[in-house]
Amino acid sequence: MNNFAYTQAASTKEATAAKAADKQAAFIGGGTALIDLMKSNIEQHSLLIDINKLSMLGIENAATGLRIGALERMSDVGEHPLVVQNYPVISQSLLASASPQLRNMASMGGNLLQRTRCGYFRDTAFPCNKRQPGSGCPALVGDNRTLAILGGSASCIATHASDLAVALVALEARLTLESPKGTTRTVPLADFYKLPGATPNIENHLQPGELITAITVPAAAHARKSHYLKVRDRASYAYALVSAAVGLDVQGGTIRSARVALGGVGTVPWRVLAVEKYLVGKPATEENFRAAAALAVRDAKPYEHNKFKLELAQRTIVRALLEVV
Amino acid sequence: MHSDDQTPDAAGPLPQGPSRRSFLKQTGGLLGVALAPPIASQAEALADKMAPASPIISGQASMSLNINGQARNLRLEPRTTLLDALRENLDLTGTKKGCDHGQCGACTVLVDGRRVNACLTLAVMTQGKQIQTIEGLAQGDELHPMQEAFLRHDGFQCGYCTPGQIMSGVACVKEGHATTDDQAREWMSGNICRCGAYPNILAAVREVAGQQAKG
Known part of the structure; x- marks a missing residue:
């Protein structure tokens, strides 16, 4: 793993400003996806901004439904009575993910930003348009057993890997995003993700420095x-x-x-x-x-x-x- | 055991305070942005509004980790994982490195009582937390009930995955996730055993769960 600098942000504003100021910086919550990607040299970062001291916790009933802080861990959300009783698909998607150890570490926000498990993306010996734009996609004619049959392009057919995201998209969840200017906006999770098209390296509509701070899910029968x-x-x-x-x-x-x-x-x-x-x-x-x-x-x-x-x-x-x- | 846990540095005495490198990093990073407006009064007004920028660690830095109830002081780079800190810097080699990518569970330790993969945990992020490894499980010569059960049920062959299995088993029982065979299998699935000692591992975990249920 290449070396990097580390800082623990004291506020959301500080975290988002630091990220916006350095294109090679990354937020770190649980780190389960990030450290793995950095060890495999798939991602390189100059600075990791630890967001764990920020107040982005809570699993609670809000006016219109469920509100989950982005730093809540997968294991805690998966077993929370509110979620188990009123949103079983969310609980089940979480508890069917990864392992108990990883679920104890991984944050909800980070889960939604995890990257594909496509073997060509994960192996730097191969070209990959997602990892190295313009280098090609060996999956189209290679081993594509686990890859996508919907939403692919001539550039990329990598499958989205998150179970949680599938449950949240079904229930029309929204993300709350905070910008370096301190403004917040909410977007439907379904619109947050970007189809690969000709730019599979761009996976979502996050603006520079923007941070996922919460997930909201409307209550429904x-x-x-x-x-x-x-x-x-x-x-x-x-x-x-x-x-x-x-x-x-x-x-x-x-x-x-x-x-x-x-x-x-x-x-x-x-x-x-x-x-x-x-x-x-x-x-x-x-x-x-x-x-x-x-x-x-x-x-x-x-x-x-x-x-x-x-x-x-x-x-x-x-x-x-x-x-x- | 050394009285001083600091890793000897072949290059000589370590610099005190912020290194030149970390200073450059700071000026080029957060501070550079914060101080960009050139007018002093504006900068002052800005400083009032903003919380002080948090320090940036770059290169080796001093840190203290609480491991098995003991504070251990060492100097590490931010990229050092908890697993490497335990094995390479503190000679606590009970925790094993299997895949080093969070796929096998051999490196399982408890952080603030929760089981985690030490290979995907940065040591710098565990400061202020209680870390428990396989070395901290026994009370002197008295083995932990999970260790006893693994011996009784022969819950291993080569033994490489065993410390991770035992730490995961301890947490699994404490979480209440070992009340049936099926449940224990599911909640122990983050620990892979290449020898295939699963039936015996399961028997050990289930036995301890039964003992705890009886109180």
Whole structure:
């Protein structure tokens, strides 16, 4: 790991100003993703700005729903009674992620900024448009079993790796961002992520120095009846091949509202509005779930080794929906 | 045990206070930005509004880590992980380096009672926290119940993952995540055993969980 300087910021203002002043600086919360990337020489930073002393904690019911401080750790949010009871899909997505040790360390904000597990991105011996813009993408014709079938481009088909982001996108969560000027703005998480297009190295809409300070999730009936199903190569401690975050509000056998998002198949967490729209107003039956799930992969573009995700994604949606009726 | 934990520096005595390098880093970094407005009165007004810039550590710096109840003073670069500080600087080699990327769990230690991967933890960020390693588990010659259980159930073959397994097991039981076999398997999944001693590891963890439940 290259050497770097370190500072512990005393205020959000100090942290964001320091980051804005140095393009090679990075915030460090839990560090589980960052230190790994720096050890692998995928990222190099001149300065790490420790944000752990900033007041960005709290898991609480706000006026419109759930508010989670960006520095809360994955393990604490995953087991918090408010989250377990009212937003089970968030709890389940967190507890299906990583390992207990990593969940104790990793912050919620950092989780949302984790980078792809694409093997070509992770190995500096290969070209990669995300790591080294313009160098090429070996995944298109190489080993692409774990990579994306939705949202890819001729430059990049790297899968987004966060389970949490899939659950949060399904529930229409918003991020609170604070700028070096001290102003705050909120953005829907779904709009925060950027499709790779011709610039896969730019992954989100963060402005220079901007810091994620909180996550808010609207309360809803479909949030209370929600589920996260993660399909992977081994039973625990693995990234998703396919995952589904679903929520249903069913009254008298009829679906009043539905939320469905997929993980492991998209270059960003992939909400499938067509599936949701199909379900609303229909009886909550397995037959309808199957018909709806087929719409999820209508626009998919599979590659040599990941064609299996077309069928697996549909089955994962159906099984997840059956869990919440 | 040395009376002074400081790592001897082959290059001679270490500089006291901020090094030239860290001073340059500071002037070029935070302070450079803060002091950019040239008019003195403006700068003064600005200084009133702003909290003092936090110090930047660059190169080796003195720090104190609390390990197994003892304050240990040492000089480390910011990039030194807790794992390397334990093994290379403090000769606490019970904590093992497996993958060095947070994938195997061999480096598991407790920080403020929570299990973490020491390989992805910067030592500089653990100042002021209580760090417990495998060396701090036994009370003198009396082994911790988890260590006893690993011996009784033969919870290892080569032994390399064992300190991490034991530290993780201690935390797993304390968290209340070892109440069934399935639950314990899931919550011990961050510790990989290449020899495949899993059935015996599971038996050890479950036995200790049972003892604690009985009180």
